[in-house]
Amino acid sequence: MYLGIDLGTSAVKTVLVDDAQRVIASESRLLATASPQSGYYEQDPAQWIDATFATLDALKASHADALAAVRGIGLSGQMHGATLLDSSLRPLRPCILWNDGRAAAECRILEQRWPALRAVTGNKAMAGFTAPKLLWIATHESEIFAATKLVLLPKAYLRLVLSGEAIEDVSDASGSLWLDAARRDWSDAALAATGLSRDHMPRLVEGCAPATTLRSELARRWGMARPPIIAGGAGDNPAGAVGIGAIEPGTAFVSLGTSGALLAPTNRIAANPDRVVHTFCHAIPGMWIQAGAILSAASCLAWAARLFGVTEAELLAPLGARPQAPSPVSFLPYLAGERTPHDDPAVRGMLDGLSHGTDRGEIVQAVLEGVAFALADCRDVLADAGIAIAEADVIGGGSRSPYWLAVLAGVLNIPIHRFAGGETGAAFGAARLGRLAVTGEAIAAVCTRPQRVETFEPDAGLADAYAERLPAWRELYRPRH
Secondary structure, eight states, X not given: OEEEEEEOSSEEEEEEEOTTOOEEEXXXXXXXXXXXXXXXXXXXXXXXXXXXXXXXXXXXXXXXXXXXXXXXXXXXXXSSOBEEEOTTSOBSSOEEOTTOOTTHHHHHHHHHHOTTHHHHHSSOOOTTSHHHHHHHHHHHOHHHHHHOOEEEOHHHHHHHHHHSOOEEEHHHHGGGTOXXXXXXXXXXXXXXXXXXXXXXXXXXEOTXXXXXXXXXXXXXXXXXXXXXXXXXXXXXXXXXXXXXXOOSTTOOEEEESSSEEEEEEESSOOOOGGGTOEEEEOSSTTOEEEEEEESOSHHHHHHHHHHHTSOHHHHHGGGOSSOSSOOSSEEEOOBTBBOTTTOBTTOOOEEESOOTTOOHHXXXXXXXXXXXXXXXXXXXXXXXXXXXXXXXXXXXXXXXOHHHHHHHHHHHTSOEEEETTGGGHHHHHHHHHHHHHHHOOOHHHHSOOOOEEEEEOOOHHHHHHHHHHHHHHHHTOOOOO
């Protein structure tokens, strides 16, 4: 038995997976995000621990024998968050999240201080990454910066609590701007540019490598026969790639979670930081992931549901199975700013084309189309880096909506494939990494591709209509910085 724990933005999801790679049970607990002012997003690390422990307590109550047999644990997590710890390894402040835009000015300072940043990290300095957040802390919360002894990403903090050791995997570390992407090691020059050193960083491991073990008292709490090994794990999207077997060049997938991304594994770095393509180490040794990322995806649908006072399912139900034509309304999904291709944390969303005759369905369709158009931007910048995408799998909560996947197939004009259980892809991928850390099996033997349950082929007429609409949609963007 193996556990996969995904520390997401909206929830912690934990899955229990058997030796035949069947999900025996799953539990999740919601997380709350605070926004102290516009563009600021934070979470209390204590709630990550409470939510994780609650999922494991629930699994003990419902599947005690299976939990007792767990041999390995894999962790996946939201990337880029800055969790600052003092000398007693206690959080000094709430974690600044991946979608926080406060450090835009610090990005410019960082690139001036370290001109080699893009060449070494494969990324452009953006407010969502971790390093600029530390420059912001140094300027605006200098006492906290001075007291900081350790900087951890969210899942590394969870691992610290579970094991007592500060360890990070290279895929998650790639999103910090402190990692030399080619060498898969911390960059001393990057750390120095933010006033830090390796002493402030956790030890690095590969995602499928054994990293540490669960504390013995926690193993006893959950009735485990012996403390399981904890793998290096992965950032949420690399873990999702492992979960769907996207471990080779030529594969691609769309993540429709709180945020969104179009991702392609590669066996070489194909960086395009000037167009805001992200370069991350994969959770698989010797592999990388190139990605276009958008800050709001399924969260846009959640926003619309709050706006209309109904559930997301109630919003989607009247739309039917597939769109017949583009909505007359256009939506920019920049509710928390945007990364690819604009790198603009100040931009905000927009509804355009409203009239007295506009109904709820047209607005909801526009929301789904706006996210898909933003992913088309990601497709095009990946193409500029030499990565052509002919088809894509889809994971994340948004993958539950057939209508949305039909929209996505039409906008991208490629087949879109859905898996059973695709919404738990990151947690399942984490469980696979936990297994690899224990057994040392061949990666390809474990990270197989699950069976696709449905393929959404693009409708030629609809794809043409979306292609005609896309340039006008792009014209709606206006920089605010």
